[in-house]
Amino acid sequence: MTPSARRRSTVHDVARVAGVSRGTVSRVLNGGYVSDAAREAIEDAIRAVGYVPNTAARNLVRQRTQAVAFIVHEPHAVFLEDPNIGAIMLGTNQALSEADYQMVCLVVDSVRDTERVARYLNGGFVDGAVIVSARAQDPITTAVARLRLPVAYVGHPPDVDAAWVGVDNRGAARDVTTRLLQTGRTRVGMIAAALDRDSGTDRLAGFTDALGDRFDSDLVEEVPLYSYADGAGAMARLLARAPDLDGVFAASDAVAAGALWALREAGRRVPEDVGIVGFDNSSWATRTSPQLSTVDQPAEGLGAAAAASVLAQLQGDESGPDGIILDTPVVWRDSA
Amino acid sequence: MTPSARRRSTVHDVARVAGVSRGTVSRVLNGGYVSDAAREAIEDAIRAVGYVPNTAARNLVRQRTQAVAFIVHEPHAVFLEDPNIGAIMLGTNQALSEADYQMVCLVVDSVRDTERVARYLNGGFVDGAVIVSARAQDPITTAVARLRLPVAYVGHPPDVDAAWVGVDNRGAARDVTTRLLQTGRTRVGMIAAALDRDSGTDRLAGFTDALGDRFDSDLVEEVPLYSYADGAGAMARLLARAPDLDGVFAASDAVAAGALWALREAGRRVPEDVGIVGFDNSSWATRTSPQLSTVDQPAEGLGAAAAASVLAQLQGDESGPDGIILDTPVVWRDSA
DNA sequence: GGATTTTCTGTGAACGTGCACACATCGTTG
DNA sequence: CAACGATGTGTGCACGTTCACAGAAAATCC
Numbered sequence: 210m211t212p213s214a215r216r217r218s219t220v221h222d223v224a225r226v227a228g229v230s231r232g233t234v235s236r237v238l239n240g241g242y243v244s245d246a247a248r249e250a251i252e253d254a255i256r257a258v259g260y261v262p263n264t265a266a267r268n269l270v271r272q273r274t275q276a277v278a279f280i281v282h283e284p285h286a287v288f289l290e291d292p293n294i295g296a297i298m299l300g301t302n303q304a305l306s307e308a309d310y311q312m313v314c315l316v317v318d319s320v321r322d323t324e325r326v327a328r329y330l331n332g333g334f335v336d337g338a339v340i341v342s343a344r345a346q347d348p349i350t351t352a353v354a355r356l357r358l359p360v361a362y363v364g365h366p367p368d369v370d371a372a373w374v375g376v377d378n379r380g381a382a383r384d385v386t387t388r389l390l391q392t393g394r395t396r397v398g399m400i401a402a403a404l405d406r407d408s409g410t411d412r413l414a415g416f417t418d419a420l421g422d423r424f425d426s427d428l429v430e431e432v433p434l435y436s437y438a439d440g441a442g443a444m445a446r447l448l449a450r451a452p453d454l455d456g457v458f459a460a461s462d463a464v465a466a467g468a469l470w471a472l473r474e475a476g477r478r479v480p481e482d483v484g485i486v487g488f489d490n491s492s493w494a495t496r497t498s499p500q501l502s503t504v505d506q507p508a509e510g511l512g513a514a515a516a517a518s519v520l521a522q523l524q525g526d527e528s529g530p531d532g533i534i535l536d537t538p539v540v541w542r543d544s545a
Numbered sequence: 546m547t548p549s550a551r552r553r554s555t556v557h558d559v560a561r562v563a564g565v566s567r568g569t570v571s572r573v574l575n576g577g578y579v580s581d582a583a584r585e586a587i588e589d590a591i592r593a594v595g596y597v598p599n600t601a602a603r604n605l606v607r608q609r610t611q612a613v614a615f616i617v618h619e620p621h622a623v624f625l626e627d628p629n630i631g632a633i634m635l636g637t638n639q640a641l642s643e644a645d646y647q648m649v650c651l652v653v654d655s656v657r658d659t660e661r662v663a664r665y666l667n668g669g670f671v672d673g674a675v676i677v678s679a680r681a682q683d684p685i686t687t688a689v690a691r692l693r694l695p696v697a698y699v700g701h702p703p704d705v706d707a708a709w710v711g712v713d714n715r716g717a718a719r720d721v722t723t724r725l726l727q728t729g730r731t732r733v734g735m736i737a738a739a740l741d742r743d744s745g746t747d748r749l750a751g752f753t754d755a756l757g758d759r760f761d762s763d764l765v766e767e768v769p770l771y772s773y774a775d776g777a778g779a780m781a782r783l784l785a786r787a788p789d790l791d792g793v794f795a796a797s798d799a800v801a802a803g804a805l806w807a808l809r810e811a812g813r814r815v816p817e818d819v820g821i822v823g824f825d826n827s828s829w830a831t832r833t834s835p836q837l838s839t840v841d842q843p844a845e846g847l848g849a850a851a852a853a854s855v856l857a858q859l860q861g862d863e864s865g866p867d868g869i870i871l872d873t874p875v876v877w878r879d880s881a
Numbered sequence: 882g883g884a885t886t887t888t889c890t891g892t893g894a895a896c897g898t899g900c901a902c903a904c905a906t907c908g909t910t911g
Numbered sequence: 912c913a914a915c916g917a918t919g920t921g922t923g924c925a926c927g928t929t930c931a932c933a934g935a936a937a938a939t940c941c
C-alpha cells in the first residue's frame with residue numbers, strides 16, 4: 210500500500226515483470242505478431258506497474274506528435290466578445306478529435322507571446338497548425354513557413370501561399386445590403402470595422418457594390434474593432450451626421466447590437482424607422498430585440514474545414530485546393 | 546539557393562560546421578565555459594544551418610516541457626456565451642507568459658476528448674495544469690492525481706485535495722441580495738443555475754442566508770445553465786407564478802440579461818417595477834439597458850492566481866495555501 | 882521429409898538533446 | 912618548480928520509445 214512510485218514506469222519495467230523483451234511490449238502496444246500468452250502477461254504487467262507510454266520519447270522517434278495547434282491572435286477585447294472565435298475553435302476541436310488528434314490552443318496576446326509561440330512551434334510540439342487572423346509579417350507566419358509545417362489559415366491568407374478557408378465576405382455583404390435596399394430603404398449607411406483586415410475591407414467593398422451610384426461616403430463610419438462599444442459609438446456619430454438615415458449595414462453582429470442600443474437611445478424604432486442588418490449570425494443575433502437579420506457565417510464549419518485541410522496535408526495529400534469558400538446564407542429576422 | 550533542407554538540422558550539424566564538438570555547442574546554448582572564438586564560430590554556424598533545438602528531445606532529457614495546460618471542460622453553449630472563461634484564460638496566459646511558460650489550452654467537449662486529454666497529460670507534454678470546472682469523477686482529475694502533476698483548480702476543488710482559487714460565492718450572493726432588500730424590495734426571487742456545481746449551490750445558499758425567514762421557495766426558479774436562454778425562460782415562469790415579484794437575483798450576468806429581456810416582454814420596467822442583480826460583472830453587465838448591478842468576479846485574477854499557484858509548485862514550493870479566495874466587490878449600477 | 886512460409890521473439894541502433902566526467906591548457910601561487 | 916584553481920573542450924551515457932533486422936519455432940506446402 211506504499212504509494213511511493215517515485216519514478217514513472219517504462220517499457221523496461223513492464224518487460225521485466227512480464228518476463229519478455231521491450232520489443233514484445235512495444236508490439237502489443239503498436240501492433241505486430243505476438244502470442245496470446247505473451248499478450249496477456251504483458252497486459253497484466255502494464256496494469257500492475259501502472260505503465261503509461263512517455264509521449265515525448267515516442268514523438269522523438271516517430272517524429273510526430275498527434276497534436277495540432279490552434280493559434281488565435283486577437284486583441285484582448287475582441288477575444289472576449291467575439292463568439293465566433295470560440296465557435297471556430299470548437300469546430301476545429303471536433304474535427305481533430307474525430308481523427309484522434311489533440312487540439313492545442315495557443316493564445317497570442319503580446320509580443321512576448323508571439324516569440325514564445327514561434328519557439329513552441331519550432332520545438333516540434335505539434336504536427337500542424339490552424340491559424341486564426343494571422344498578421345502578414347508575424348514571426349509565427351515566418352516560423353510556420355520555414356518549418357514547412359502543414360497549416361491552414363482561417364480567413365484570407367497572408368503573403369505566403371498556404372491553404373486557407375473563408376467566406377465570400379464581399380458577396381455576402383452585397384447580398385444583405387441589396388435585400389435591405391429592396392425593402393424600400395433609401396438612405397442606407399454602413400458601420401465598417403476592422404479595415405486592417407481583409408474581412409473588414411471586403412465587407413465594405415460588398416456594401417459599395419450593392420449601392421452602386423447611390424453610394425454616399427458620408428453614410429459610412431469606420432471603427433477599428435468588431436465590438437459592441439465601437440458599434441454604439443459609430444451609430445451615434447452616423448445619426449448626428451445623417452439624421453435621415455433609414456438603413457444600416459453593420460460589419461458584425463456585435464457592432465449591430467451596439468448600434469441597436471444607440472438607435473434606441475436616440476429614440477428611433479427598429480425596424481420601423483431604421484432597418485439594420487449584421488454579419489456573423491452569432492449568438493448576439495438572437496439576443497437583441499428585435500432579433501437581427503444577418504449573414505450566417507458558419508464559424509464551426511470554418512474551423513472544421515481548416516482542421517480537415519491540415520489533416521489532409523498530414524496524410525501527404527497535396528492535391529487539395531488552396532482556398533475553400535463556405536456558403537453564407539442570409540438569415541432574415543426582425544431588425545430589417 | 547536550393548531550398549531543400551529536407552531534414553531539420555541538429556547540434557551535430559552545427560558542431561560539424563563550426564569545427565567543434567556537440568558539447569561545446571550545448572554549452573553556448575545552456576551556459577558554461579566557452580571561448581570567444583568558439584562561441585562566435587558556433588553562433589555563425591547556427592545561423593548558417595538554421596538550427597533550432599528540438600524541444601521533444603530536450604524535454605525527454607530534462608524531464609520538463611516549460612508548458613502548462615489550461616483545461617476547460619464546459620458544455621458547448623456555455624463556452625461560447627460565458628466571457629468569464631475567456632477572461633480566466635487570458636489571466637492564466639499572461640501570468641504564465643511572464644514566467645516564460647507556454648499556456649496550452651485543451652478543450653473537453655466529449656467523452657472522447659476526456660480520454661484523449663488524459664492521455665495527453667500522461668504523455669508528459671506539460672509540467673502542470675490549470676483546470677476550470679472539473680468534474681469529480683473525471684478521468685482527467687484521476688490522471689492528474691495519479692501523475693502528481695502540479696495543478697490548480699479554478700473553483701471549488703473536487704474530492705482530491707489540491708490547490709484551488711475561487712471566490713466566496715455564498716458571501717457575495719448574500720451581500721448583493723441584502724442590498725437588494727435594503728432598497729425596499731419585499732418580494733425578492735432568485736433564478737438559480739448550475740446546481741450541479743458548487744458555484745451554483747453556493748450562490749443559492751447565500752440568497753437563502755440573506756432572506757432568512759422571509760425565504761419563499763416559490764420565488765426560486767432553477768435552471769441548468771448559466772445562459773441567456775435559461776435566464777429568459779426562468780424569468781417568464783417566475784412572473785407567471787408570482788406576478789407581485791419586485792426583485793430578482795440572477796445567478797449570473799448572462800442569466801440576468803435573459804431575465805431582463807423577459808421582464809421587458811412582460812411590460813415590467815427595470816428598476817422601477819422590478820430590481821435585478823446579476824453575478825460576474827462580465828461584459829454582459831454593461832451591455833444591457835439599464836446596466837446591471839452585479840458582483841464583480843475577478844476572472845482574470847482567478848486565472849492569474851491559479852497560474853501563480855502552479856508555478857510555485859513547479860519551483861518546489863509546497864508551502865502555499867490550498868485554497869485562495871479573491872475579493873468580490875458589489876458593483877452598483879442601474880438595474881437595482 | 883526437405884523447402885518454404887508464417888508466426889513469434891530478442892537485440893541493437895537510432896531519435897536529438899543535456900550532463901557528468903575526464904582531460905588539456907593556461908596563469909597564479911607558495 | 913610543483914601544486915593548484917580557473918578556464919576551455921571532447922566523449923560517453925542516459926532519457927524512453929520505435930523500428931529494422933535476425934533468428935527460432937511452428938505451420939504449411941510440394
